[in-house]
Amino acid sequence: MPRFSVIVPVHKVQGYLHACLDSVLGQSYRDIEVIAVDDRSPDGCGAILDAYAARDERVRVLHLPENVGLGRARNAGMPHATGDYLFFLDSDDTLTPGALRALADRLDETGDPDVLVFDYARTHWWGGTRRNVLAPLLAETSGGTFTAAERPAILDLLMVVWNKVYRRDFVEREGFTFPPGYYEDTPWTFPVLLSAERVATLDRICVYYRQRRRGSILSTTSRKHFDVHEQYARVFRFVDARPALAHWRPFLHAKMGEHCLDILAKPDRLPPSDKAEFFRRTAEMFRAHRPEGVRVPDELRVLEGSYAGYVLRRGAGRAGRELGRRAAQARAATAARASRARSSLNPYRPLDPGLVVYSAFSHRGVLGDPAAVHRAAREIAPHLRGVWVLADEEGVAGLPPDTEYVLLDSPGYRRVTERATFFVNNVNWPGALVKRPGSVHIHTHLGTPLKYMGADLLDRPGARHGTDVPRMLRRADRWDYSLVANRHSELVWERAYPCHFTSVRTGSPRNDALAGAGPDSGRAVRERLGIPEGDTVVLYAPTRRDYRRDGLVERIDYARFAADLGEGRTLVVRLHPSLAAGPARGLGLAELHRRGVLVDATDEPEAGDVLLAADVLVTDYSALMFDYAVLDRPIVIHADDWAAYRASRGAYLDITAEAPGHVARSYPELAWLFDSGTWRDAEAARLRSAFRKRYCEFDDGRAAERVVRTLMLGERMPERPAGPARVPGQATGRDRLTPS
Template identity: 40%
Template structure:
């Protein structure tokens, strides 16, 4: 047994259940999950339920002599301890005593392991154990988020920050204290001892997420019971012989507790400061904090003032420019909310330069994405004087989303809305049926934006029907195909070979492009597919190209390791990735509709289809198996997907027939000449 994961069943059963689910989500057999039964009501039943369900779960009971802390620290006020509830120290110790794995991972009840964390930890331990017993401490990436999902910065040590070798833990007599802040001493001591022995390592990925609860926990209950953190560090200093390495994290942690209104009440802060023996006096500390806060507010106000004045000046200049004549030789392009040169607008821009070279094309981009503009392509930064001048005077506007800043479309300007995909999920006014995902969305603004369009581009009749209903306005539909898809019909074999070579795909390897879409109900890139595991199971003949949705930035934050998983999120052209791939693996991304132009296999990996449909709504059942709805092979688990790829059923005659029907429905206009048709239709007699 390589790893024992210890989960105390304390507090909310919902949180404890989520913690156990996250540990068991991966089918790895080299771990055990120790569900520690505590005096909490219902914990025994919850542990028994999981033990029946999964043989990797073992139930461990906290010894009766080591129950939850009920006595108050000497410095605590009488009102504090009874309300603070049990602490996890005894449960974590009981789990460590019963563990059989070579390494220990201690989770808080409010922790969850992120997707892919279990195999990543196991791979790291196997690799590090190759020449010995492995590291005494493997440090893990750890994050804290609040109940909204926002990141919470804290210097507080957490047991889940590290995987500890069990023999090392036992040899040094490391134990969690029974009361509040019981993790301080063992977590710091383990890190220091391992560092001294040169036996520590780090896994450079976030593996553990701690969910800060809003109420009902010790950390959210103000009181003098939090003075226990001072005693915790006193014990640590005593156990380490006043190791100087302890002092910086001690000071940072104590100041964080002091300033946290959920822990120390204002009336108790001076006493806490004195008890902690922090440098200076509390009055001086508070004066410094006040000065720093005032200075920060002044800087923020000054910055806001400058930005407000600048916006006012820009808008005044723009209103003046609206009286200038329109320039019939100027076109402004934009894509993906000013993220750079991409998609249908990029293909239209390139073709317009070829067919109508006298028309100058200028791109609107944000300052943080200016590096995505290829050399030689003119651009203006959103909000700048040049941007507003261009928006006021350009004869042509082309975008796949919207232009920033609330511009006023003038009579005579021609605006082409290209969109950026075929709609599977609900769009526009249809989203009103899903209010949980449209908080803050103004449907009035959506309609006002659609009122500015002169033309709406369609890739297929399905899109035309949807756009017409969800964006009701007076524009003209252009059923001409997607210009961004032209390259799928014009790229040569030599060009494709060069793209594959530049990406690092070896000759003869099967390249699988994994491109999941974003989830409105999730924070950050959290794929349901473990790419490293899939690549390992398929063997060296396969390579996975992993591309996160553009909402998540330019990196997946996790691909790599084996060399057969390539993070291609930052690649500037998704069309090149499609050309390089022998097959597409996706969930609900609109990329599948474009990829169908290539007539190559499409595999749908849909582990949360029911949740996705319920949360966002879809226009047809992607998993139905009906021609014209399902593009190819379907898997709802990673195991099913692996089996499809291993057996070859992903490219069977049945899946080929589904792909043909899908392509006929959604790619009827794509033939390699869409950009030319759009340029000639939109720019009209500009040539």
């Protein structure tokens, strides 16, 4: 008996059906059966299904004699299911890689609950991917099992059938089936969740929910949207037949009103001539099912009135929003005029020679190179007043003690930026900031460049999507000094940013901590991350891809890699910052971290701390490799898509030819490097030595001091030794290689 019966109703989806079935049959978890129901599809779907069934014995095809609709097509598949769990997958959607394994593991972990709810992401026809906005609810309920009464927020999730798996004997015992018509998921999902005695969640994206440009049933204009009333009537009849569920009536009453008003508000759902009737029938149902003694929410009181009143209220709401928009524009214009007026007075207000304004990563906090410069300035030149710019109040909690800050665009921000002499940033300042004569702008950059930057992106239309290169260069015109860690960076920045600045061979201030690292420098970070004492830490730090709109391309199966590394090794993953808030972590990373399979260090504020904790870095094309090389610890390059990456983004060097260590061009090669111990052999040390000589040239541990003394205080520094001053101390991981 298989673990999952995947029931796929099929109708007019021949362009998407291969992707759907391939995503299921190609899963690493194979204990499944697929029951594909051909709902009398008039296109080639039936032949496609038969071809899959001929190739794979796990596929069974049912050809219905007539079209019965989505719900009843699912019903037709259920009697043929023999699996422990039912999984209803729409035939234009796809499973994410590793989804079934993650579901099976979670079912085992929670002792086979009645229902397991998981996450999804919308994939748009134009290429964008957006995770379910209510995904945090799944993380909040990721402990054991519960009932809907214990965790009612679970009912706020999208009421669809395909974001859950259902224990088959539970479904059969309760007699759940799908009704005909539109919105057939509603009278299935509410009864199922209200009846389940044990519900569990999985905080992982298991389904890509395809957002088709055309063809979605619920986005068509039709009177069939009136079906929603009967579907909710079915829900109320279900609750009426079970007195123990009576307390859910107020909740369901409100849900029904919200759902129907949402349908009415959509411009493409109902013919205009039918909207008044739809409102009337909704209002009648709303009154008929209103629980006694329950206050109607303000936003639903419109259903107690007339359709004319509803139209007036909606019109007033739109008018109010338009007035608000215009008022906001007027306030912004007034603020801009005031800013220009203040700027015109700037020449008559002297600069403060002791005021330094700092910012990092678009005002996210005290981080990176600017943070290292600030620390050095407080020690070397305490008379310099350092003020940080933050984007919002959220960043305040993470500030070090006694750190002065202002919020972007606040009066305090305007005061300090009008008077400061020194500006230190690793990204560009906002365009409205006026550079006064005598002020000094120090740009630290974000690391040694591998991929094309600045003006070099003009020949890469895909890579510069959403980037205004001319505006970027106008902002770079304010730079006085550009910090570089090696001659390669110096040459690249002067070409990529053809502006009037002076390159300064200071080294990277953030890497001072790496250059001065001792044997135990990463111990505190390892303890904070929960890494077992004595384990070898394998840090995997992938970068984003410009040949995908959302930048996310999963190159490694995290669970498989963690397992292949074996005992005594801990896999730590740190995503590129641009991927941290997207769907990437929902595709298994967060769940694997929760289960202790690996450590997700994406939220660690300082990348340098994570580097210190690692014994070996595995990366593709992340600039972190140049920083990590300062530590003189092994680096492995995973370059299985190097040609595509280089063609789409552009690269200043062939990292596969000038690698800091061994290069794997496939996952089997990567696994072999670790299994054989080759990742830390003499050849790896030779490659790393040559790489360090070229790219760690100025990182001698005194970069921040050099910035403060030479660029802020006007002092001279002693001559810097050629290359890194020394090899940083090695930590204690079992697989560490002592440099020869």
